[in-house]
Amino acid sequence: MYRKMMTLLLACTFVFVTACGSGGDKEEAVETAAPIELKDGKYDPPVQMSYLRSWNDDTRFRNGETPQDNVHTKWAKERLGIELTTPWTAAHTNDAFYTKLRLSLSANEELPDVVVIRGDYNLVRELIESGKFADAGALFDQYASKTWKEAADSAPTEWYPYMFEGKRMGIPVYDYAYNSDPVLFIREDWLKKLNLKEPTNIDELEKVMDAFTNQDPDGNGKKDTYGMTAGWKNNFNTWMSETGWVFGMFDTMPGQWNKAADNTLEYGSIQPGIKEGLGTLKDWLDKGYLPKEAGVYDETKAAELFTAGKAGMIVGPHWMPNWPIDDVKKNVKGASYKAIALPKGPTGESHHHGSGASNGVILINKDMKNPEIFFTYQNYLFDNFANPAVGSEFENGFAKGYDYDIVDGKVLGEAEVKDGVAPVKYTLTYDGARIPDLLMETLSKLASGQEPKTPFEKNIKISNKPEVFPAAQVVVDHKGDAIKNEFTGAPTDTMKMKKDALDKMEKDTFSKIVYGQLPLDEFDxxxxxxxxxxxxxxxxxVNEWYKSVQN
Known part of the structure; x- marks a missing residue:
């Protein structure tokens, strides 16, 4: 009985001490982080929220505004009662922002309430492991709005890069899903002139490429055209003028981690299909179907061959008619093009790299007194800006006189507004708020001939070239063919030491094989x-990481 009483006494003492130890903090937290209330959707008096984010060089301001003081910061204070402050600003270019943030972290400087990062997974991991940030997933579950949660539910794997010790330490900055998935754009007028049909498989594709290369489709009497343009200076599956889909015809995707039949991850560049893809590219180069300079062309340079009317096909995202490929109509009289599905390989396979549904991460300082302030801000954008209602404040854009105006009852877009700028680029997450599935669903709806009804649909209708809509429909129809990079975590320990050397060996070997400087068997x-x-x-x-984020 004595031992039981002592055990109980010690347990109670432990609970008391623990409660006092953290209770002191708790008491202080209650004192310094007293609940704040919204009155008619606004904090009154206003509350402060500090943040850091990088600034792109193409972000323009007007009326003497700056990153710290602009129409967006004024809106946040007037609409929500939130005073946005940033301790410093730095450009995204040349990693200036990342460098300055790393210096702040190494100097143990006080970090702001919210940090938003695009790109640099290494830095994200450093910040998470610093212990300075909160369990963002728990806060998200507590404070995020229904609209935002539904957006997150549509892209659950976007959390994976920010998992740490079983917690979701960063909130993905959601972007439009499938936005970079590629389609094949082909010169429709060349097909008609040479009496060819749209290619659906590799044999038909090679027949068309041969004709585009050797049958003078531009009618100038010279052999100066290519079946297809491509640029793999940076990567095979890049964002435009890409050739990753060539390997997709052989059921793999290079330069990324793909899901294997046993649900483990395998590196795409060492799979058997890569050898067949390399052999195919070599054959096309040898036959002149592709420009010899494809290996040194970047994406934009390669696209110039199409816009100049010298290449009959190019592979890239559905939005390319907006930029740059529609220029072919300006440069070549009578030119027309259309989007078609990527052709199938010898075994009936057709695959392309799949794009993600996020483009950054939100980290929340664990010392932020009232983290709900950030959710008040972002919830409002998801609920009101991401898919605005008719008659709402964002019906025509973010701010009148900036990205839209109304003149004589007519709504003018940003391009028509004098000195027009895009205030949405000033927001903490760069694009305000985006619902992953909304864009493709809208484009597909409009492609079917339905009339736009919502403000979002109307804006999409007027802001895209006509060729974009059927191209997006191709993406939607073939989204099941996408192979996504399943490894989205920070570089592993061995990657940090060996990846650069392995990547260089891969790039050199593949390039030499395609250009005939090494035999195809060198792949083995x-x-x-x-x-x-x-x-x-x-x-x-990689598989240890994959297993950890799935548990």
């Missing part, structure tokens, strides 16, 4: 070297 030796020089260990680490 590359796979052996990649595996023994760290690839096998990286594969193990």
């Amino acid at each position: 030796k590359f796979v052996e070297k990649w595996t023994s020089m760290g690839g096998e260990q990286i594969t193990t680490e």
Whole structure:
């Protein structure tokens, strides 16, 4: 009985001390973070929220406004009672923002309430591991609005990069899903002139490429055209003028981690289909179907061949008619083009790289006294800006006189407004708020001939070239063919030491094979070297990460 009483006494003492130890903090938290209330959707008196985000060089201001003081910060204070402050600003270019943020972290400087980062997963991981940020997932569950949660539910894997010790430490900055998935744009007038049909498989594709290369489709009497333009200076599956889909015809995707049949992850660039894809590209180069400079062309340079009327096909996102490929109509009289599905390979496979549904992360300082302030801000944008209602404040844009105006009853877009700028680029998450599935659903709806009804639909209708809509429909119809990069975490320990060398070996080997400087069988030796020089260990680490985020 004595031992039981002592045990109970010690337990009570422990609970008391623990409660006092954290209770002191708790008491202080209650004192300094007293609940704040919204009155008619606004904090009164206003509350402050500090933040950091990078600034792109193309972000323009007017009327003497700055990143710290502009129409967006005025809106936040007037509409929500939130005073936005930023301790410093830095450009996204040349990693200036990342460098300055790392210096702040290493100097143990006080960080703001909210930090938003695009890109640099290493920095994100450093910030998460610093212990300075809160369990963002728990806050999201508590404070996010229904609209925002539904957006998150449509893209659950976007949380994976920010998982740490079983917690969701960062909130994804949601973007439009499938926005970079590629389609094949083909010169429709060339097809008609040469009496060809749209290619649906590799044999038909090669027949069309041969004709576009050798049958003088531009009628100038010279052999100066290509079946297709491409640029893989930076990557095979890049954002425009890409050739990742060539390997997709052989059921793999290079340069990324793909899901295997046993639900593990495998590195795409060492799969058997890559050898067949490399052989195909070599054959096309040898036959002149692709420009010899494809290996040194970046995406934009490669696209110039299409816009100049010298290439009959190009592969890229559905939005390319907006920029740059519609210029072919200006440069070539009578030119027309259309989007079609990517052709199937010898075994009936057709795959392309799949784009994600986020483009950054939101980290919330664990010392932020009232984190609900940030959710009040972002919830409002999701509920009112992401898909605005008729007659709402965002029906025509973010701010009258900036990205839209109304003159004689007519709504003018940003391009028509004198010195028009896009205030949405000033928001904490760069684009205000985006619902992943909304864009493609809208484009598909409009492609079917339905009339736009909502403000979002009307804006999409007037802001896109006519060729964009059927191209988007192709994306929607073939989204099941996408192969997404399943590894979205920070570089593993072995990656940090070995990845640069492995990537260089891969790029050099593939380039030399395609250009005939190495035999095709050199691919098999590359796979052996990649595996023994760290690839096998990286594969193990990648799958350990994959297993951890799925649990």
